[in-house]
Amino acid sequence: MKSHLQFGLRPRTYAEKKALWGFVCVLPWLLGFLFFFFVPLLTSLRYSFSSVDASAQGVTVRFVGWSHYAEALTINTSFNRTLFESIANMVVNVPLIVIFSLFLAVLLNQKFIGRTAARAIFFLPVILASGIIMRLDSTSLVQAINEANAGANIMNTFTSYELAGMMMEAGVSETVVDYLTGAVDRIYQIVSQSGVQILIFLAGIQTISPQLYEASKMEGATGYEAFWKITFPMVSPLILVNVVYSIIDAFSTNAMTELIRDTGFKSFNFGLSSAMAWIYFLAVSVILLISTFVISRKVFYHD
């Protein structure tokens, strides 16, 4: 093994050997990255500027400039609406998911009877709420009729109605009330999308040293104060991580990806589909950049 590596004249130093091995370790990934990611990415960019004909003879590509982009944004009937809807959905849901998962992580970190069972249940959505199951679930008729029978729907609207009335009377602005009651009504959607985020926050909270809490307790801080002065700043880097993860997750499967796929594989308009995918990618990047910029200014780093 050793002689095999020493094809140079002088024996390699430890650092050099490590660098060589590092390259060997990364090599499989690098090949995959080039063949299945980087080249396709560039090809997709090229396709978006050209008309693509896939026939039995192979693929013929003709440059057409910006026309696919213009078509997606001005002619295609559903693109703008779908793009706007998925972005609006994301903007509404991501803050809720992050706040909710931080709250639950704090809760699940406390000691109480049945904590292991509760944790197991809260991570269950990581397994169940992905891909096809989620999509079929939303169309289940039996679920709907059962809910109507059991009066769950009536109960639901009733509670959030009461809540809305109370908050309105307390003088909270209408948009805020709508947002919060909407969150109550979509609780399952939010719970089922926050599994991984709870895991990340929980892991983060457990790295905070207990001395900090002890010291603050000695000084007379309440649990509420300890949360805002210790837990919150200490996990703030993870808030950034979770916001990024939630955004990516929200964008990985939604109506937009469906539309892009259908354009590509049902109407075989590869050029238009690539153009849509690139507009979509750019929109996602802009949102990620803005949110990263805004949050990272507030983040507290220990070192």
Add this chain to the structure above:
Amino acid sequence: MLISRWLSIEVWKRRLWSFARLVLIAGLSFVILYPILRKIATAIKDRTDLYSPIVVWIPEHFSLDNFRKAIEIMSYWETLGNTFALSAMTTILTAMSCALAGYGFARLKFRGSGLLFGGVVLTILVPPTTILIPVYLNLKDFTLMGLVPLLTGKSVNLLNSYWPFILTSMTAISLKAGLYIFIFRQFFRGIPKEVEEAAYIDGAGVGKTFTRIMLPNALPAIITVLLFSFVWQWNDSFYTTTYLTSSKVMSIQLSSLPYNLAILLTDGVNSRADPFYMSMVQDTGILLAILPLIIIYIFVQRYFVESIERTGIVG
């Protein structure tokens, strides 16, 4: 003494909080478990109970007929075997390649490794839809830089086989592989350098250090990645429906279940199947599809819950 304890505000505050916590956690657990319980209740019902107003949870006429129908339509056992083979294969290959890459990025720095890690982050950020079409066309006429036509004379069509999954998971670029590389890298960075140096002084090479020292220490990370990758591959409909068109795999069977159901349950041309009954069998099908995952989860959840705390995703 006892009375002063009863009157103390502190004690009451704590009791009130634990009660509020209990209510919250029980309520949210119910929200999560509700759809599953509902599905179980629906699946064991007889068709006659569907419209009965007195049946909410416990059926009046218990029957396994729904299961029989769903198993028949989905060709369940064959599908289960295929899905299990596919998921297990990609999971193991992905975990191996991602562990290697993660170790390379974490500990074996070489010129340009920082730049390449930027590439990993890019694979996480770019939506898979963006590169879908070129990858699809590439796999349809697979040439591997013109190597395959040299050997066999023409390009091969890799679609509708397991090869796309094997190739992408071997090269750590499969479903969410960037995330797994990230997890492994963070974890390996958390293992003290001294351990590695001690192994080197004792005569272990880089390869031996990795297999004998680093991997056994990285067990929590390995379990996390294995579980995530298995589950996500099992549920994935994005890549599966693109790469495989006619294979009997769970997510494809599920996505075509409503259609197949309509064909089977419609007797004649004019008579339409009862949509509620169809939905009932469909719910049973979903339950059957996630059942293996739930069984696996019951066994590994304690490792999962414990290990995630030590994976160092947090870094």
